[in-house]
Amino acid sequence: MEHRDLSEADPEVYKALKNEVERQESESLEMIASENFVPRQILQAQGSVLTNKYAEGYPGERYYAGCEYHDKVENLARKRACEIFDADHANVQPHSGSQANFAAYFSQLDAGDKILGPVLSHGGHLTHGHGINFSGDLFDFATYGINKETERFEKEDILQAAKEHEPDMIVCGYSAYPREIDFEMFREVADEVDALLMCDIAHISGLVAAGEHPNPFPQCDIVTTTTHKSIRGARGGMILCKDEYAEDVDSAVFPYSQGGPLMHQIAGKAVCFKEAMRPEFEDYAKQIKKNTKALAEGLRKHDLELVSGGTDNHLVLVDLREEDVTGKEAESALEEANIVVNKNAVPYDPEPPMVTSGIRIGTPALTTRGMEEEELEEIGEMIGKVVKNPRDSGVRTKVREKVSELLENFELYEESGVEF
Known part of the structure; x- marks a missing residue:
């Protein structure tokens, strides 16, 4: 086997990765609520030799030999996850949040059983019963929605x-x-x-871990949760549960819905959980909430309507139904100004899912970069200017210039020597 630097072995992929580093580092404000930046130590774990080994099964009960160190890593991840979330049991093998939800459903239910979940346009996820997803196809989903008057559940x-x-x-x-x-x-x-209660904390797991959002247990x-987003870890999923469901949960992950786990990703999860146990992570989670409230204040300066009137967590949802712009148009205009958000349905949205009447804006990634209330309020005002003038190229140009100036003061990876 010949070991070569990626720049030599595959210049096309290398160039794409270098360009993405540049985009993240110095071109755009990443404000999609489900995105974040992982630290160097997690990148190292994800790029490790643990990717070379099959480790089907669970620690102490693998189907292949040679898994001693994989067992150590997975046990660390499980133990840390239980400690952080006050859970009896953790399964860290799901490859994604969607696969975690799949296994969680089938750990207790049979196809065709009745589940009550949130309406997709009211904040739900595809795996909460949407007809184009396995959840809506395999289970009998009914829905509940947000109250029209309070815009809360x-x-x-x-x-x-x-x-x-x-x-x-x-x-x-x-x-x-x-x-x-x-x-x-x-x-x-x-x-x-007399129903089971399942919670998907994919978005708020970092806030829960730091005590900045109530814990779903007991x-x-x-x-279920992803292990990236606000908890700032390796991309993947996890299931936490009470003891009485542990055996069924494990069986629903392996062998029912997955084969070999991605051990390099589980190593990244283990490192993520250790980071989440540090006092600095509590400070980070507190700052996320402060920053989101500051962002909301900046948006209000341009009289933008916020769903439920504000925020308690890491995101704001802007209702554009009274504006001369759709969510899709606002997303595109903001991207041209180097502010990356996503179009998003709002409760009782008259527009289809690929158009929408809203945008979702999150603060975890910018908080990771070290930005605080002053910057986020300014960014809220910048977003407001673009949304209020979505077809004005001059406004976009001025905002893009301000974005560049702002990013110069908040390095991401360059200082640590991370290339990609």
Whole structure:
């Protein structure tokens, strides 16, 4: 085997990676709520020789020999995850949040069973019952929505839906909801109809880990999450649960829905969890919330409407129905100004999913870069200018210049020597 530098072995891929480093480092403000930047130590773990080994099964019960060190790494990840989230059991093998949800459903349910989940345009995820996804295809999903008046999830609405549909499981946890989740309320509803309670904390896992959002345990029976987003780790998924569900959860991951785990990714998860246990991570999570509130203030200066009137977490959802622009148009205009957000449906959205009437904006990635309230409020104003003038190239040019000036003061990887 010949070892060569990537720049020599595959110049095309090398160039694409170099260009992406440049984009992340000095060209764009990354404000997609589900994205973040991982530290060098996680990149090192992900690029390690653990990618060379099959490790089907679980620590101490592998199907192949030679897994001693893989067992050590996976056990570290499981132990740290349980400690962080106050869970009885953790399965760190899911390759993604979607696969974690797949396994979590099938650990307790059969195809065709009834699940009650959130409407997609009200903050839900594709795996919460959308018809084009496995969840809506394999299970009998019913939905609950956000209250039209408060733009929050209210107990009376969810209880009414639960009594009407009598689900075997209720799902809470969202991809575009700017408020805290009331787990005690969901537990009361689930008990009322004798349903299991599952929570998808993919977006808020970093806030939960740092004590900046209520913990889903002990109210929830099973909890799923990604291991990137606000917890700032290796891309992948995880399932946390109470002891009574542990054996079923493990079986639903392997051998039911996955084969060999991605051990280099699990190493990255283990490092991520150790980082999340440091006092500095608590400071980071606190700053995320401060920054999001500052961002909201900047947006309000341009009279932009925020779903639910504000935010308690890492994101804001901007309702553009009163503006002369769709979510798709706003996303495109902002990208031309080097501010990266995503179009997103708002509750009771009249536009189709690929157009939408809103944009979702998050602060975890910029908080990782070291930005604080002053910068985020200014960025909110910059976004407001573009959204209010979506077809004005002059406005976009001026904002793009301000973005470049801002990024010069907040290095990402260059100082640490990371190339890609």
